[in-house]
Amino acid sequence: xxxxxxxxxxxxxxxxxxxxxxxxxxxxxxxxxxxxxxxxxxxxxxxxxxxxxxxxxxxxxxxxxxxxxxxxxxxxxxxxxxxxxxxxxxxxxxxxxxxxxx
Numbered sequence: 195x196x197x198x199x200x201x202x203x204x205x206x207x208x209x210x211x212x213x214x215x216x217x218x219x220x221x222x223x224x225x226x227x228x229x230x231x232x233x234x235x236x237x238x239x240x241x242x243x244x245x246x247x248x249x250x251x252x253x254x255x256x257x258x259x260x261x262x263x264x265x266x267x268x269x270x271x272x273x274x275x276x277x278x279x280x281x282x283x284x285x286x287x288x289x290x291x292x293x294x295x296x
Contacts, residue, residue, distance in 0.1 A: 197235065201242050211239045216250040216263070225259045229266075236266050 213235075219228045232248065239246045248267070252260045264270055270287040273296075282293040 198238065201238055205242055209244050211235065211244055211246045213246075213248045216248060217254045220250075220255055220259065225255075225262060229262055232263065233266055 213232070216228060216232065219231075236246050246267070248263070250260055250263065252272075264287065268288065269285065271283055272286050273281060273283045274293070275281055281296055283296050284293045285291040
């Protein structure tokens with residue numbers, strides 16, 4: 195089934211779209227092709243009122259690859275693990291915040 199068919203059939207439902215990790219796509223496909231895919235997916239989903247959640251592992255890709263996806267999203271949250279093993283997060287976009295434990 196095509197994604198556009200799902201959009202049409204479920205248009206009135208309150209759903210969200212998730213891509214749990216772009217990193218495998220980026221390993222096997224060019225960053226520009228993955229960007230184009232994600233851009234279309236985001237535009238179609240947001241046009242239906244569905245939020246889109248995407249993760250990417252920045253330790254696997256160079257900074258420019260990761261950065262090219264930032265403009266596609268209204269909000270960007272970064273996570274990290276401290277030297278002590280604690281997890282922290284911060285909002286990067288729209289307004290940057292300080293790192294906080296979670």
